[in-house]
Amino acid sequence: MNKILVVDDEPRVSMGIKNFLLSSDLNITYVETALNGFEAIDYLRMDTFDLVLTDIQMGRMSGIELMETIYMEQPNLPIIVISAHEKFDFAKKSMRLGARDYLVKPVEQEDLLRVVRKVLNEKEEIGKKSLELSKWKREKEKTEALSRNELLMELVTERNLTKRDYKELIAELGEQIKGHYLGVVSIRLGLNHGGFSNREITLQDRKLLKYASINIMEESLSEWHGLTFNGFGNELIGIIQLNEQEMSGQRFHVKSQMHLIGQMIHMNLKQYLNVETTIGMSTLHSDIFMLPKLMEEANTAAEWKTLHPSNHVFYYEDVLAQENLSVVEWMAKVDEYVQGLKSGLDKPLPVDTETMIKPLRELGQSAELFNSYFGMLVYRLYGLMLEYGTTNGISLQRFDPDVYFRQMVGEARIERLREYIQETAKLVRLLVKERDQSILARITGYIRLNFRNPALKIQDIANEVHFSTAYLSYLFKQEMKKNLWDYVTELRIEEAKHLLATTDKKRYEVAYEVGYESPEHFGRMFKRYAGVSPAEYRKEGQGGLG
Known part of the structure; x- marks a missing residue:
């Protein structure tokens, strides 16, 4: 059941080849003819063909140009060239572009039948082998992926492993665990709706979306030697690995890194798959034995979504202090303030800053609490900029709190915060106006x-x-x-x-x-x-x- 496309600007030639092939014993059920390369491309884009026979010298688009287009769009489609030109250069270029044979007009029917039969038989054999190979590869990859997934799940969930157990697991993983400091990320995927049509997702599509999400996660975490694998249900798990150099510096820098990683994961999944996420992030630890504890931290952080539904990224270190009710109230206040900035984009600048600065001033006597409150606010504002800025080609590096407030303390940091809030509001408005369509x-x-x-x-x-x-x-x-x-x-x-x-x-x-x-x-x-x-x-x- 083969379908052939014949391309020649001489109708008499193309119809002659068509009638001959249809009357042959080659099991050819359909032959389409095209008078030039443009017509041929249209047919190739609308239908599936098993073989193309084309002339070289044609008006407007030559056979060589047609072959270049086919090579780019359907590189495995076999082509036979039938031309009045005997020049070696034509034949050489045709073969380079994938032509299986080069026949010179006038073509003997026996030669044409022999060449077409050979190409169709080869295609059938390649198809059978490819099918068998792809089945074998799929099964092999599936087995390897399941094995890797099970090994990583054991690392982050099993508390009774010995040092020998860990060494054996790491050896089986091929030394993929190699960071000096480890962190765990729990990503809860919202797969009820998704895709750019934001339609309801079927069970089969959920599997595809989850698979695609793993690929995007792996890309997002590549800078931090990340390992991504399936958790239970709609959960993905990531292990972040940082070296000594990446961990050097103040604690503020580490928090900046963690928040940035979380925001990047959230925005990449939103941008490329239109999937909503909740991301819980653990602290970092140098002992691999702590992975189950870090997994618990990431899960605990993600659970704070129920209290703060408008947030997407939760860092465990921020959650630690939230046993104090006033901190919970502050987080709610931050959420409300950021939502106000988002909903008030049409209101005139400058925006009100005193609402957030006054409570911070009152915490001046408690440096630890002040730093915690201050960090929650500025990282939430930074996340707002990332939310609107990641698809616009605008660098937001200077707005990273670790950069923007570097070496600032006390009143200087408060005054700088006023500017940060105003610049956030101004930049978000600009990004909203300039943001590309989907x-x-x-x-x-x-x-x-x-x-x-x-x-x-x-x-x-x-x-x-x-x-x-x-x-x-x-x-x-x-x-x-x-x-x-x-x-x-x-x-x-x-x-x-x-x-x-x-x-x-x-x-x-x-x-x-x-x-x-x-x-x-x-x-x-x-x-x-x-x-x-x-x-x-x-x-x-x-x-x-x-």
């Missing part, structure tokens, strides 16, 4: 600007949003429920309908204007999507003129 909106926006270009390639669109072509296609299909090239074609046909209904332009003019090189090909595509020919559409007044 990634999906950027993709569709780019396509709408460029769909009239007949040479539009998936790589052009992927480059616009800095995605791989594979992930771009997956994301578009997942969110839009249609193939990306179907979307492009629909835009072209809708624009053609508009031109047919509102102008006197001839069919070939409309075809060229919406991105088709051939009026005949435009006619076929129009009828495929609109159900009638361009002439029938104009005659029947389906464009709104009727």
Whole structure:
């Protein structure tokens, strides 16, 4: 059951090859013909083919250019070149671009049959081997992932392990535990809704989202030699590993690191998967035996979400002091204040700072309590900036509290806080105004600007949003429920309908204007999507003129 695409600007040649292949014994069920490279690309984007036969010398887009596009979008699709040119350079370049054979016109039917049979048989054998290999690899990867997950879970949950047990676990993990200081992160994923359509998530999609979340977590924690694995239910667990150099300096710097890590995890999962999270972070410890205790700390920190639903990141060291009710009230006050800043973006600047500064002044006699209250406020404000700033290409490094308030104490820090709050409010307003549309909106926006270009390639669109072509296609299909090239074609046909209904332009003019090189090909595509020919559409007044 093979499908073939024949590309030649001589209709007599392409139809001759089509009829010959359909009458052969090669189990070919369908042969499509295209008069140029642009038509061929359209067909390849709409349908799946097993083989392409193409001429080299064609108008507007040569066979070499067509092969370059196929090599970029479907690198495993076999190609046979049939050309009147015997030049070695053509054959050499064709082979470099993946051509399986190069036949010179006029082609003997026996030669064509032999070459096509050989390529189709090879493709079938490769498909069988690939299927068997992929099954084996999937099972192997699944087994290895389960084993790794179980080993890491044992490290963070089992309290009765001996030093020998730990050494054996670490050896089995391949020396992945190697940091001087260790911390544990508990990430609770909100998987009831997600994706850029924010729709309700099915059980199967939850598994996919959780798998994708692990990949993003691993990327987010790579700077800190992070290990990410599945917890129970919708929980992911991360182990952070810091070396002596990263831990050097004051305690304030360590807190800054931990808050930054938590905010980065939250924002990356929100930005790339639109998944809400609650993140609990433990303290850091140099003893691997403390991992179960650090796991408990991370879970305890995450549980504070019930008291502070608007927060996303909870650091255990901040939670320690919260046995005191006044600290709990302060956290609620901080939450309320930050929510007020978010909801009051349309109100004039400067914002009120005295609401937060007055209570801090009253804590001046207790340095430890003051530092705790002060840290909760400034890190919450910093998190607000990260929330709006991570997708805008704006560096927020200077607003890191560890940098902004460096070597400041007492009244100087209070006065600097006034500026920090005002700058936060000002910057967040700017970021809200300048923030790009969602990634999906950027993709569709780019396509709408460029769909009239007949040479539009998936790589052009992927480059616009800095995605791989594979992930771009997956994301578009997942969110839009249609193939990306179907979307492009629909835009072209809708624009053609508009031109047919509102102008006197001839069919070939409309075809060229919406991105088709051939009026005949435009006619076929129009009828495929609109159900009638361009002439029938104009005659029947389906464009709104009727």
